[in-house]
Amino acid sequence: MDEIVTQKDFWDREADNFDSIYSHEKSRMSNFLDKIFRWDMYARYKYTLKNSQPISGKTFLDVGCGSGRYSLELARRNAKQVVGIDVSGNMIETCKRRSAEEGLSDRTLFVQADLLGYDLEHKVDVCIGIGLFDYVKDPLPVLKKMRESSEHRAIVSFPRAWTWRVPLRKSRLWLKGCPVYFYTKSKVDELLNQAGFKGYELAKIGQLYCVTAFPG
Ligand SMILES: C[S@@+](CC[C@H](N)C(=O)[O-])C[C@H]1O[C@@H](n2cnc3c(N)ncnc32)[C@H](O)[C@@H]1O
Numbered sequence: 708m709d710e711i712v713t714q715k716d717f718w719d720r721e722a723d724n725f726d727s728i729y730s731h732e733k734s735r736m737s738n739f740l741d742k743i744f745r746w747d748m749y750a751r752y753k754y755t756l757k758n759s760q761p762i763s764g765k766t767f768l769d770v771g772c773g774s775g776r777y778s779l780e781l782a783r784r785n786a787k788q789v790v791g792i793d794v795s796g797n798m799i800e801t802c803k804r805r806s807a808e809e810g811l812s813d814r815t816l817f818v819q820a821d822l823l824g825y826d827l828e829h830k831v832d833v834c835i836g837i838g839l840f841d842y843v844k845d846p847l848p849v850l851k852k853m854r855e856s857s858e859h860r861a862i863v864s865f866p867r868a869w870t871w872r873v874p875l876r877k878s879r880l881w882l883k884g885c886p887v888y889f890y891t892k893s894k895v896d897e898l899l900n901q902a903g904f905k906g907y908e909l910a911k912i913g914q915l916y917c918v919t920a921f922p923g
Contacts, residue, residue, distance in 0.1 A: 718795035747913025771839035775802035850902035
């Protein structure tokens with residue numbers, strides 16, 4: 708099946724389940740396990756917001772925005788405009804509903820699309836792609852388009868290869884019909900160079916690489 712269709716179907720089913728990692732609307736035991744085993748997701752959130760600064764008055768593109776946890780926080784911190792795109796209609800509906808509930812609709816635009824099929828009207832200051840490359844078989848065109856779309860910075864994450872979590876995550880997602888991809892440091896270096904970034908800073912955070920890259 709086409710990758711975009713697979714991703715759309717999977718994340719349409721998983722939207723609420725995924726968001727509970729942030730909302731903590733799950734059992735005490737699950738929250739405890741998230742704290743122990745997913746601490747790097749929370750650290751990645753802090754990393755991204757820190758490296759997005761200054762936020763006020765700036766424009767953002769959030770690729771694979773999911774339930775909008777990043778996009779909405781950027782809008783709350785007075786971003787001039789945040790465009791969130793995601794292949795999952797359920798994720799986009801959640802983003803739109805929350806944005807309207809919080810009175811952020813004048814500063815946010817949520818669109819069901821994948822980046823390669825989306826025409827951005829203007830470059831943004833910062834383009835983010837968090838928890839996205841885990842699910843993209845051919846990341847180079849996506850990274851290139853993120854570079855072309857951003858004026859100042861792209862902030863992205865990659866799940867690390869050869870960690871203890873890889874086989875567990877691979878089999879759990881395989882059972883649910885969702886392929887997942889992992890990256891060595893040298894693969895990340897190669898991708899960022901091939902995508903044409905002029906420089907980047909890479910942080911190893913738990914089982915993740917978090918990268919702030921400069922389009923030049
Ligand atoms: C793990 S979630 C991450 C959501 C959000 N960035 C976060 O970290 O909270 C991955 C999201 O990427 C979306 N996605 C996967 N492939 C995509 C693609 N090619 N274009 C746009 N979105 C995509 C999925 O639908 C899903 O909502």
